[in-house]
Amino acid sequence: xxxxxxxxxxxxxxxxxxxxxxxxxxxxxxxxxxxxxxxxxxxxxxxxxxxxxxxxxxxxxxxxxxxxxxxxxxxxxxxxxxxxxxxxxxxxxxxxxxxxxxxxxxxxxxxxxxx
Amino acid sequence: xxxxxxxxxxxxxxxxxxxxxxxxxxxxxxxxxxxxxxxxxxxxxxxxxxxxxxxxxxxxxxxxxxxxxxxxxxxxxxxxxxxxxxxxxxxxxxxxxxxxxxxxxxxxxxxxxxxx
Numbered sequence: 434x435x436x437x438x439x440x441x442x443x444x445x446x447x448x449x450x451x452x453x454x455x456x457x458x459x460x461x462x463x464x465x466x467x468x469x470x471x472x473x474x475x476x477x478x479x480x481x482x483x484x485x486x487x488x489x490x491x492x493x494x495x496x497x498x499x500x501x502x503x504x505x506x507x508x509x510x511x512x513x514x515x516x517x518x519x520x521x522x523x524x525x526x527x528x529x530x531x532x533x534x535x536x537x538x539x540x541x542x543x544x545x546x547x548x
Numbered sequence: 549x550x551x552x553x554x555x556x557x558x559x560x561x562x563x564x565x566x567x568x569x570x571x572x573x574x575x576x577x578x579x580x581x582x583x584x585x586x587x588x589x590x591x592x593x594x595x596x597x598x599x600x601x602x603x604x605x606x607x608x609x610x611x612x613x614x615x616x617x618x619x620x621x622x623x624x625x626x627x628x629x630x631x632x633x634x635x636x637x638x639x640x641x642x643x644x645x646x647x648x649x650x651x652x653x654x655x656x657x658x659x660x661x662x663x664x
Contacts, residue, residue, distance in 0.1 A: 468654075475639055476639065476652070483650075
Protein backbone atom coordinates (compact mmCIF):
# COMPACT_ATOMS: atom_id res chain seq x y z
CA UNK A 434 0.00 0.00 0.00
CA UNK A 435 0.96 3.65 -0.19
CA UNK A 436 3.40 4.99 2.35
CA UNK A 437 3.48 8.35 4.10
CA UNK A 438 3.30 11.11 1.54
CA UNK A 439 4.71 14.60 2.08
CA UNK A 440 4.48 17.68 -0.09
CA UNK A 441 6.17 19.65 -1.34
CA UNK A 442 9.42 17.72 -1.60
CA UNK A 443 11.40 20.94 -1.58
CA UNK A 444 10.41 24.47 -0.67
CA UNK A 445 12.44 27.63 -1.04
CA UNK A 446 11.02 30.84 0.38
CA UNK A 447 12.07 34.25 1.55
CA UNK A 448 12.58 35.12 5.16
CA UNK A 449 9.38 36.43 6.73
CA UNK A 450 7.01 34.45 4.51
CA UNK A 451 4.61 31.81 5.82
CA UNK A 452 4.89 28.19 4.65
CA UNK A 453 2.62 25.17 4.84
CA UNK A 454 3.90 21.61 4.75
CA UNK A 455 1.56 18.72 4.14
CA UNK A 456 1.58 15.14 5.36
CA UNK A 457 -0.71 12.34 4.24
CA UNK A 458 -0.28 9.36 6.60
CA UNK A 459 -0.75 5.70 5.86
CA UNK A 460 -4.42 4.82 5.78
CA UNK A 461 -5.58 3.48 9.12
CA UNK A 462 -2.71 4.99 11.09
CA UNK A 463 -4.17 7.04 13.92
CA UNK A 464 -0.88 8.39 15.24
CA UNK A 465 0.96 11.12 13.32
CA UNK A 466 4.25 12.82 14.20
CA UNK A 467 6.26 15.75 12.90
CA UNK A 468 10.03 15.90 13.32
CA UNK A 469 12.65 18.39 12.20
CA UNK A 470 16.10 17.39 11.00
CA UNK A 471 18.66 20.16 10.82
CA UNK A 472 21.98 19.74 9.01
CA UNK A 473 24.28 17.49 11.01
CA UNK A 474 21.68 16.88 13.70
CA UNK A 475 19.39 14.07 14.59
CA UNK A 476 15.66 14.32 14.47
CA UNK A 477 13.95 16.76 16.79
CA UNK A 478 10.37 16.02 17.82
CA UNK A 479 7.88 18.79 17.06
CA UNK A 480 4.30 17.59 17.55
CA UNK A 481 2.29 14.40 17.88
CA UNK A 482 -1.37 13.63 17.11
CA UNK A 483 -3.17 10.54 18.38
CA UNK A 484 -6.73 10.04 17.22
CA UNK A 485 -9.06 12.69 18.59
CA UNK A 486 -6.93 13.44 21.64
CA UNK A 487 -5.35 16.84 22.18
CA UNK A 488 -2.00 16.92 20.36
CA UNK A 489 1.32 16.88 22.19
CA UNK A 490 2.82 20.22 21.16
CA UNK A 491 5.73 20.09 23.57
CA UNK A 492 8.35 20.05 20.82
CA UNK A 493 7.26 23.13 18.89
CA UNK A 494 10.19 25.59 19.09
CA UNK A 495 8.14 28.80 19.05
CA UNK A 496 4.62 30.15 18.59
CA UNK A 497 5.41 30.67 14.90
CA UNK A 498 4.97 26.92 14.50
CA UNK A 499 1.55 25.28 14.48
CA UNK A 500 0.00 22.12 13.10
CA UNK A 501 -3.42 20.72 12.58
CA UNK A 502 -4.85 17.41 11.55
CA UNK A 503 -8.17 17.44 9.80
CA UNK A 504 -10.52 14.50 9.99
CA UNK A 505 -7.92 12.37 11.70
CA UNK A 506 -5.97 12.03 8.48
CA UNK A 507 -4.01 14.72 6.60
CA UNK A 508 -1.88 17.06 8.66
CA UNK A 509 -0.49 20.50 7.87
CA UNK A 510 2.50 22.05 9.60
CA UNK A 511 2.53 25.83 9.32
CA UNK A 512 5.50 28.08 9.97
CA UNK A 513 4.72 31.78 10.13
CA UNK A 514 7.21 34.60 9.53
CA UNK A 515 9.95 32.14 8.60
CA UNK A 516 13.49 32.69 9.83
CA UNK A 517 16.75 31.33 8.41
CA UNK A 518 17.12 28.97 11.36
CA UNK A 519 13.92 27.26 10.23
CA UNK A 520 15.82 25.80 7.28
CA UNK A 521 15.75 22.04 7.75
CA UNK A 522 14.16 18.84 6.53
CA UNK A 523 10.72 18.35 8.04
CA UNK A 524 9.77 14.70 8.39
CA UNK A 525 6.34 13.28 9.04
CA UNK A 526 5.68 9.79 10.38
CA UNK A 527 2.62 7.74 11.18
CA UNK A 528 1.95 4.57 13.12
CA UNK A 529 -0.83 2.31 14.23
CA UNK A 530 -2.34 2.96 17.62
CA UNK A 531 -1.12 0.83 20.45
CA UNK A 532 2.01 0.47 22.53
CA UNK A 533 4.91 2.66 21.58
CA UNK A 534 6.92 -0.18 20.10
CA UNK A 535 4.76 0.26 17.00
CA UNK A 536 7.18 1.25 14.26
CA UNK A 537 6.84 4.74 12.91
CA UNK A 538 6.69 4.93 9.14
CA UNK A 539 8.33 8.01 7.72
CA UNK A 540 7.76 10.06 4.60
CA UNK A 541 10.54 11.40 2.41
CA UNK A 542 10.38 14.78 4.09
CA UNK A 543 10.16 18.37 2.90
CA UNK A 544 13.45 20.23 2.55
CA UNK A 545 12.75 23.83 3.56
CA UNK A 546 15.25 26.52 2.63
CA UNK A 547 14.82 30.07 3.89
CA UNK A 548 16.68 32.70 1.90
CA UNK B 549 14.17 13.46 30.19
CA UNK B 550 15.69 10.76 28.07
CA UNK B 551 18.79 11.33 25.98
CA UNK B 552 20.40 9.26 23.25
CA UNK B 553 24.09 9.59 22.40
CA UNK B 554 25.86 8.42 19.29
CA UNK B 555 29.45 9.51 19.78
CA UNK B 556 30.87 8.33 16.45
CA UNK B 557 29.89 10.71 13.64
CA UNK B 558 31.28 8.50 10.88
CA UNK B 559 32.38 4.94 10.28
CA UNK B 560 33.62 2.98 7.32
CA UNK B 561 33.54 -0.74 6.59
CA UNK B 562 34.83 -2.97 3.83
CA UNK B 563 32.18 -4.75 1.83
CA UNK B 564 31.43 -8.23 3.30
CA UNK B 565 32.98 -7.30 6.64
CA UNK B 566 31.24 -6.68 9.97
CA UNK B 567 30.76 -3.30 11.60
CA UNK B 568 29.35 -2.24 14.96
CA UNK B 569 27.66 1.11 15.54
CA UNK B 570 27.52 2.37 19.12
CA UNK B 571 24.67 3.99 21.00
CA UNK B 572 24.17 4.87 24.64
CA UNK B 573 21.13 6.37 26.31
CA UNK B 574 20.09 7.78 29.61
CA UNK B 575 16.75 7.16 31.27
CA UNK B 576 15.22 6.64 34.69
CA UNK B 577 12.57 4.30 33.32
CA UNK B 578 12.81 0.55 33.75
CA UNK B 579 10.87 -0.36 30.64
CA UNK B 580 11.17 1.23 27.23
CA UNK B 581 11.79 0.50 23.58
CA UNK B 582 14.91 1.04 21.51
CA UNK B 583 15.21 1.28 17.75
CA UNK B 584 17.74 1.61 14.99
CA UNK B 585 16.62 3.52 11.90
CA UNK B 586 18.46 3.82 8.59
CA UNK B 587 18.30 6.96 6.44
CA UNK B 588 19.70 6.58 2.92
CA UNK B 589 20.27 9.63 0.70
CA UNK B 590 16.62 9.44 -0.33
CA UNK B 591 15.86 10.81 3.18
CA UNK B 592 13.22 8.22 4.07
CA UNK B 593 13.80 6.77 7.53
CA UNK B 594 13.53 3.00 7.53
CA UNK B 595 13.21 0.86 10.64
CA UNK B 596 16.10 -1.61 10.88
CA UNK B 597 15.52 -3.32 14.21
CA UNK B 598 13.81 -2.79 17.58
CA UNK B 599 14.32 -4.07 21.09
CA UNK B 600 12.01 -4.15 24.08
CA UNK B 601 13.94 -3.40 27.27
CA UNK B 602 12.18 -6.14 29.24
CA UNK B 603 13.51 -8.78 26.83
CA UNK B 604 16.92 -10.14 27.67
CA UNK B 605 17.41 -11.73 24.27
CA UNK B 606 19.07 -9.51 21.72
CA UNK B 607 16.97 -8.75 18.65
CA UNK B 608 18.11 -10.05 15.28
CA UNK B 609 16.90 -9.26 11.76
CA UNK B 610 18.83 -11.13 9.09
CA UNK B 611 22.28 -9.47 8.88
CA UNK B 612 21.42 -6.96 11.61
CA UNK B 613 21.65 -7.70 15.31
CA UNK B 614 21.91 -5.68 18.48
CA UNK B 615 23.98 -5.95 21.63
CA UNK B 616 21.65 -4.64 24.32
CA UNK B 617 23.33 -4.05 27.68
CA UNK B 618 20.60 -2.69 29.94
CA UNK B 619 22.77 -2.06 32.99
CA UNK B 620 25.27 -0.13 30.90
CA UNK B 621 22.47 1.59 28.93
CA UNK B 622 24.14 0.57 25.72
CA UNK B 623 22.45 -0.48 22.48
CA UNK B 624 24.86 -1.18 19.64
CA UNK B 625 23.99 -2.34 16.14
CA UNK B 626 26.05 -5.00 14.40
CA UNK B 627 25.87 -5.30 10.62
CA UNK B 628 27.30 -8.54 9.27
CA UNK B 629 28.39 -9.18 5.68
CA UNK B 630 28.14 -5.46 4.88
CA UNK B 631 26.71 -4.55 1.49
CA UNK B 632 27.04 -1.41 -0.60
CA UNK B 633 23.36 -0.74 0.02
CA UNK B 634 24.01 -0.48 3.75
CA UNK B 635 25.69 2.89 3.22
CA UNK B 636 23.47 5.43 4.97
CA UNK B 637 22.99 7.41 8.15
CA UNK B 638 21.96 5.27 11.10
CA UNK B 639 20.00 6.67 14.00
CA UNK B 640 19.49 5.13 17.40
CA UNK B 641 16.16 6.04 19.01
CA UNK B 642 14.34 5.61 22.32
CA UNK B 643 10.65 5.43 23.09
CA UNK B 644 8.92 5.41 26.42
CA UNK B 645 6.19 2.90 27.22
CA UNK B 646 4.37 5.41 29.38
CA UNK B 647 0.89 6.38 28.24
CA UNK B 648 0.23 7.53 24.74
CA UNK B 649 3.18 9.88 24.49
CA UNK B 650 5.13 7.83 22.01
CA UNK B 651 7.46 10.35 20.41
CA UNK B 652 10.89 9.04 19.52
CA UNK B 653 14.04 10.56 20.98
CA UNK B 654 16.86 10.26 18.45
CA UNK B 655 20.62 10.37 18.61
CA UNK B 656 22.50 12.59 16.17
CA UNK B 657 23.21 9.68 13.87
CA UNK B 658 26.26 8.08 12.36
CA UNK B 659 27.23 8.08 8.69
CA UNK B 660 28.27 4.64 7.51
CA UNK B 661 30.22 4.25 4.30
CA UNK B 662 30.87 0.88 2.67
CA UNK B 663 34.06 0.41 0.65
CA UNK B 664 33.84 -1.92 -2.36
